[in-house]
Amino acid sequence: MNxxxxxxxxxxxxxxxxxxxxxxxxxxxxxxxxxDLSFPNLAILNESIRNLLYHVPMWFAMVxxxxxxxxxxxxxxxxxxxxxxxxxxxxxxxxxxFGALGIFTGMIWAKSTWGAFWTNDPKLNGAAIGMxxxxxxxxxxxSVDDEVKRAKLAASYNIFAFVMYIAFIFVIPRxxxxxxxxxxxxxxxxxxDLDNTLRLFFYPATIGWIALSMWMAGxxxxxxxxxxxxxxxxx
Amino acid sequence: MKMRFRLxxxxxxxxxxxxxxxxxxxxNYQELLNQTDKMIAVILVLVIILLGIAxxxxxxxKRIRKLEDKNxxxx
Numbered sequence: 001m002n003x004x005x006x007x008x009x010x011x012x013x014x015x016x017x018x019x020x021x022x023x024x025x026x027x028x029x030x031x032x033x034x035x036d037l038s039f040p041n042l043a044i045l046n047e048s049i050r051n052l053l054y055h056v057p058m059w060f061a062m063v064x065x066x067x068x069x070x071x072x073x074x075x076x077x078x079x080x081x082x083x084x085x086x087x088x089x090x091x092x093x094x095x096x097x098f099g100a101l102g103i104f105t106g107m108i109w110a111k112s113t114w115g116a117f118w119t120n121d122p123k124l125n126g127a128a129i130g131m132x133x134x135x136x137x138x139x140x141x142x143s144v145d146d147e148v149k150r151a152k153l154a155a156s157y158n159i160f161a162f163v164m165y166i167a168f169i170f171v172i173p174r175x176x177x178x179x180x181x182x183x184x185x186x187x188x189x190x191x192x193d194l195d196n197t198l199r200l201f202f203y204p205a206t207i208g209w210i211a212l213s214m215w216m217a218g219x220x221x222x223x224x225x226x227x228x229x230x231x232x233x234x235x
Numbered sequence: 236m237k238m239r240f241r242l243x244x245x246x247x248x249x250x251x252x253x254x255x256x257x258x259x260x261x262x263n264y265q266e267l268l269n270q271t272d273k274m275i276a277v278i279l280v281l282v283i284i285l286l287g288i289a290x291x292x293x294x295x296x297k298r299i300r301k302l303e304d305k306n307x308x309x310x
Contacts, residue, residue: 022281025277026277045273046270046273047270047273047274047276047277048273048274048276048277050277051276051277051280054277054280054281054284055280058284094291097287097290097291098287100287101283101284101287104283104287105280105283105284108276108279108280108283109276109280111276112272112273112275112276113273113276212288216288216291219295220291220295223295223298223299223302226302227298227301227302230302230305230306234305
């Protein structure tokens with residue numbers, strides 16, 4: 001992982017894909033009956049359908065980073081090394097940042113389409129509870145001084161946190177009525193929500209934002225590792 | 236009588252034409268306002284994301300500065 005995080009090719013790819021998604025997302029017109037390349041002009045959503053390329057990938061990036069953190073936590077418990085703990089913590093911290101961005105951007109989109117910043121939607125409430133669970137992970141880490149004890153506790157808690165988060169944002173919203181597509185019996189990312197033009201921009205946007213989140217997490221983890229090594233040298 | 240009838244007919248015609256075009260203008264205006272409102276939401280979403288990335292860079296900068304201070308050779 002360390003070598004991969006230091007490579008440049010995927011960072012260049014991230015920049016290209018994000019430029020394509022951001023410029024394309026703002027440039028392509030909505031469908032008014034004559035355009036060849038256009039986004040669907042859906043009722044209520046209208047121009048805000050472009051947010052699909054910005055708001056939704058925040059959640060994809062967050063879930064991807066939290067999944068990596070979860071894997072590193074399991075790996076730490078099976079074969080403990082302090083590097084694995086460092087990866088688990090770094091991915092979780094940047095995952096939380098992307099989760100917060102997902103919540104704030106979602107609030108703006110909700111205000112323009114549903115008329116309120118926050119609705120009693122199971123997906124919104126689940127995301128908020130999930131964020132609180134992960135904030136507790138950060139607090140737990142900062143409350144233990146002993147490095148090994150902290151790593152063990154944090155890894156165990158992280159496994160619980162990830163499973164709970166997935167249940168809160170993917171499982172429970174599907175069992176009840178929800179305003180979000182893909183929940184309460186609505187199909188998600190099907191022909192109802194995505195047409196081919198949106199797909200053309202949505203998939204690169206998702207890969208681009210995930211790659212950017214990995215880049216940010218990589219820098220964060222490398223800075224943490226340097227700090228840890230300097231602290232060890234001091235001792 | 237005929238004259239009055241003609242005048243009423245002309246006024247009715249002018250009023251109907253103007254009221255229709257006014258209503259249409261209002262519809263277009265509402266549509267434009269609605270679309271502008273939705274576009275502002277898109278711009279705000281992008282601004283929030285950029286602010287989040289800027290916040291991350293600030294934290295990273297702070298962290299690296301601390302490391303540099305720690306690693307400074309003693310003069």
